[in-house]
């Protein structure tokens with residue numbers, strides 16, 4: 171089965187969790203886009219929900235699909251966020267940010283009672299780190315921020331090359347990618363992250379780091395679609411418990 175069909179299957183399974191009246195976080199990426207499209211079909215059939223998009227791209231998709239939108243300033247919580255991931259480990263720790271939306275994705279996931287991660291099963295890994303870790307940074311003082319990141323890596327027993335991400339496609343091709351928040355992204359090729367919670371904490375205290383793509387203790391469940399069917403994996407520890 172084609173990868174894109176698997177992504178759509180995972181999205182369809184997550185949609186079964188959505189009830190009338192829910193306030194939803196809408197993720198970013200090709201898998202989340204399937205979810206928004208399927209949700210739009212249900213809205214057209216009468217389902218009453220409201221969504222908070224995690225990127226400008228998702229905002230435009232939701233408008234195209236007829237999904238009503240709001241903001242985190244207008245509502246006080248979200249019931250479920252449904253989003254993709256670049257890697258998922260057995261503790262349901264994630265690497266996210268391949269699509270450059272990690273900052274809004276993390277704000278929205280943290281404001282949600284539950285986060286359901288949807289993915290094809292190639293995203294399931296025993297240990298995070300093969301996918302380069304996205305770190306959203308302020309362009310000012312980038313040299314100092316990079317040195318601080320390297321120090322944090324060394325303290326956490328990881329190392330690897332870092333590169334500022336370029337935009338792909340269109341007239342921005344080859345230029346530095348600017349995120350929805352006006353920042354840049356540094357991708358770090360670490361290979362293996364033995365202690366993602368420790369690394370997450372070490373990165374979070376660096377002044378020039380706005381956010382990083384390690385999502386620790388945020389995902390409640392993962393819906394993985396593969397050739398053998400769909401697997402739903404529930405997180406064992408309560409949300410926010412990441413010691």
Ligand SMILES: O=C(CO)[C@H](O)[C@H](O)COP(=O)(O)O
Nearest residue numbers: 199200201254267268269271
């Ligand atoms: O974190 C993300 C965007 O910032 C995406 O969820 C992640 O990159 C997965 O994308 P896709 O569903 O296209 O594989």
